[in-house]
Amino acid sequence: MQKIQTIAICLSILLTTTNLLASEGTVQQVSGDLVYVTGMNGLAPLWSNLTVQNGQDTGAKLEVIKELPELVIARVVEANGTAVNTGDAVVLSTAQPDVSARKARRTVYATRVDKNPNVDGVLDDPVWSRATPIKGFVQRDPNYWMPSPEQTIVRIIYTDKSIYFGFECLVPDSSQFIANNMRRDSEIRGDDNIQILLDTYNDRQNGFFFSVNPLGAQSDLMLSNEGRTYNRDWDCNWVARTKHYPDRWTVEIEIPFSQLRFKQAADATWGINLARYIARKNLATQLVVGQQNSSSTERYRTADIGELHGLQHIRARRPIYIKPYALPGTTMDDQAINPSESRTFETGLDLRYGITSNISLDLSYNTDFAQVEGDQEQTNLTQFRLFFPEKREFFLEGANLFQFGELARVTGSGTRPPTLLFYTRRIGLEKGKKIPIIVGSKIAGKEGRTSIGGLNVLTDAALFEDEDDTIQVHRTNYSVLSIRRDIFARSNFGFIMVNKQIDDPHEGWNHYNRAGGIDFNYSPTSTLNFQAFAARTWDSQIGDADDARFVSMNYRGTRYWARLKFLDVEDQFEPAVGFINRRSGLEGFRRYDLYARYRPRPKFGNIRYMSIGPEAQIFTDHNNNVKYWTLELSAFTIFNTGDYWRNELKRTRDVVDEEFSPSARNKDVIIPAGTYTFTSFTTGPRPSRSRKLRPGINFEAGTYYTGRRYTIRSESSFRPSGQLSYEVEYQGDWVRLPQGNFNIHTLSNRLQYSFSTDFFVKLFVQWNNDKEFASANFLLNYRYRPGSDIFLVFDSAYGTDPTLTRRNRSVLLKLSYLLGL
Incomplete structure (x- = not known):
């Protein structure tokens, strides 16, 4: 028995040694702290450890973090004083990885400095040279986990009051970047842009998201529910400046600690992701990638991000902010019980205390919300609420x-x-x-x-x-x-x-x-x-x-x-x-939803990927009688340019318990009580957000209750420069029923001009013929310092039947000043 055990041990040692010797690969490419190794597929499982062989010396220690069909991707966890070079041999050092001990996330470091840099977009302050450069961005889409074809270098420093980020975005030619927006909080997803995600509690649940395009337009969001939920209208007081060079564009950012919430610690660890979008290639790169996903919302995901170390003895300040405002103006409400024009002077105060x-x-x-834009007009031809x-x-x-x-x-x-x-x-x-x-x-x-x-x-x-x-x-x-x-x-x-x-x-x-x-x-x-x-x-x-x-x-x-x-x-x-x-006439109900998508990536034409699948929704009462159901089968084709084409077939069944009128203007056109089944088909393109001229239009046709319905929807924009933009949204419905015909049109126009990232004017005009309503809103907004604004607002509403008749008007000047104590 003892001889058998000895033989078994020897065979085990021999097999392990043979596997380790056979598990040898070659470094194909090095990108930052990432090492791409060939020849080890199936031999180096996830989270296993590798060792680089540099001649006679034992080199860097690596950890496998991703397996692709032709490559194993590892990151350097111990450099051991040696560099990793293309062509180096790599051997498997642990055949059985200790998953519980793995270093699961890429790590970057911030450097404390005594003097803050001058935030002007030029990364020439001496303090930047003390920071550790962060490289090795990988593609989320289209070439999953492959190195970015255009390098991005990031440095992070901090003082007692703020954290600073310096981005260098290398390009073949600075004239090739795309930037169609200059205004703060404008839609810059289609522009070249850099992104920062900070999970300040390191809980993978919540976070703060910041983005800047080459023109200096800033966008910020607050994230929750692992990034599935995001608040676009959250407004943080932070500073970003950009600079253009022949071979790169740079960004310099300051985010005060007082604008963030985090757990105070002697040595804090935050979750972090850094990203860059290259618009002309429709290419998304990140420091850490999770799922391969072309959806822009994937960049908000807090579940798959890295870690930021080096934040020592930072203090989450207990801020005190006071923001008074003054609001002089005139108002006129022609629909009031006693219409009259009145001069107003309002004052108010906002206070924040930590x-x-x-x-x-x-x-x-x-x-006061005088500067808030009115609601977008919507068309509702259903029994549900808007x-x-x-x-x-x-x-x-x-x-x-x-x-x-x-x-x-x-x-x-x-x-x-x-x-x-x-x-x-x-x-x-x-x-x-x-x-x-x-x-x-x-x-x-x-x-x-x-x-x-x-x-x-x-x-x-x-x-x-x-x-x-x-x-x-x-x-x-x-x-x-x-x-x-x-x-x-x-x-x-x-x-x-x-x-x-x-x-x-x-x-x-x-x-x-x-x-x-x-x-x-x-x-x-x-x-x-x-x-x-x-x-x-x-x-x-x-x-x-x-x-x-x-x-x-x-x-x-x-x-x-x-x-x-x-x-x-x-x-x-x-x-x-x-x-x-609720659906009209259905107070208590049960609702069932099903949604499924298949997202293949065919290797032909200019197609990036497709999204195909059904979506169903059923409403019943509490006696399980089906009152409403809809089944949609849709197919989206997304191209490498970022454009996509939509096709959708929709089948609906609606039980109308009480007759209703789908038109506010044509109340004599009634849908009688009964059970109806109708079908519609929708098709049309939506161009990429990166295009200066973006004429998006969809066509829908089909049956509708007792008749037919034809619909045109358009969401189009024209941005000849980063300063000037024009957006138009239109929906036209032509409904033909035995009870009568009617047409409903809603039209929204938004014209904007930005003098700088903090100074713009906007005209927003709407029309809804079914409500017999039109409105115009003019806004001038100048942010003369972070958190402090001047607003000039002209707002008016009109009735349109039979002629244009004013309903109300207001002219207001709002001045606010943010004071930090």
Whole structure:
């Protein structure tokens, strides 16, 4: 027996030695800290360790982080004082990797400096030479994990007050970059741009996203839910400047620590990703890539990013900001009960105080949103409700902390409305009219793994006319409390309570509507997510409490996407400060959703990839009678240029319980009660965002209830330079029914001119013939220092039947000044 054991041990040693000797490859390419090795496919498993052989010496230690069909990609974890060169031999040093001990993420380092650089786009300050250059960007798309054909070099330094980023973006010719936007917070996804993602809690859940194009246009977002949810209207006070050279363009960025929330530590570690988009090649490169995905939202994902080290003894300041404003102007409401022109002079104040380094308190007195653009006109020919996004700054800051429910989702055929227990547009707005906000307070932040959000707003009473009706709004108090706790690596659970209390002159503050719920988000991997919530509402007038519940599964891989959802809403479930996409006449319902996509990458023509699959939605009542269903089969072809073509076949069945009119203007055209099945087909192109002239247009034709419907949708833009842009959105519907014919047209025009990144003028004109409505909004915005603005606003609305008649007009000048203490 002992001899057999000895022989077995010898054979094991011999086999292991043979495998190690056979597991030898060759360095094909080196890019930053990444080493591309050939000849080791199938021999070097993920997370195994390699050793570079430099002549007689043992060289760098490597860790395998990616296996491709022809290559093994490893990163340097120990340089051992030697460089890795093309042609070096590489051997497998551990055949059985210790997965639990792997260094799972690429690591970059920030360098502390005593003197801050002059942020002018020129990276010639001596402090930049002290930073460790970061190289080795890889492609997310089209050539997955391959080195970027145009090098990007990044340096990171910091002082006690700010963190700085310096980007060098090498190009064959500086005239080849594409930059069609100059204004801050403009749409720069189609331009050449650099990107920074900071996960300051290193929890892979939330983050801050910053982007800059070659003209210096800045864009920032707040991320949550692993980057699946993002707030485009979050506004951070940061500085970015750019400079152009014959062979490169550079970016210099300062982000004050006071604008970020993070856990204070002697040696902090943040999650980080750095990226660059090369527009003329439609090529996305990143420091760390997750799934191969051409979607621009993939760059927001916090699940697959690197780590930033070297941040020592940084302090999350407890900021105190005061922002007063003055608002002189004139207003005229021709629809008021007693129309008259009046001169106004309003003042208000916003204050932010850091309760702790990570939790802040915001107070707002006489809150004003004069500069906020009006809602985009929409056409609704269904029995469902329209959804409009929030645009007001006070409600956008920290909005991710109050998210509860199913989120809105943009599809090829439009935006599918969400299911929200808290919807801030229920505050300060009534039938499109602004209701004065007397005072608002908000607490928001995160300590450790717990996030907290609280909001309280008091609105004033108001009286106005709407379509010949007198609308009286009582003074109302709104409050919400949300607490969320991170668990596991990338999951969380939380609860929310929402209250609306109305001050009735006869009954006092006795009328209320309340909502509460708990939810759970579980992501076992970066590609798979489960979500569930349960909620209840109480109403003093209805007297009953009713519930809603929701579960979903979402899978998002490289080639296959899938989503399943179930929503159950009871009859009396009515969150007065929320949003439920009920169908008319269906108070309580169950909804089932199915979504599946196959995303092949065919090797022919100019096709980058395709996206093909079905999407289905079914509504039933609580007796399981089907009231509505729709089935879509769509195919998108995305080209290497970034252009795409859409084809969609849609089948719909709708049970109309009560007759309705799809047109506000032609109320005599009625869809009778009954069961209808109709079909439509949509086709059309959408050009790349990088094009100066972008004429996007879709055509739809098919049956519609008792007749037919023909639709043209256009989202087009013309940007002859980074300073001037013109955008137009149009939808025309021609409906032909036995009961009568009608046409509905909505048209939106937006003309902008930027004098600089911080100074622009904009004209926004809309028309909706079905509502017999037109409006014009002119805005001049000059940001004379970070957080401080001058706004000149001219706003007017008109009726269009039978002639153009003014409904209201206002001319306002708003001056705000941000003071940091």
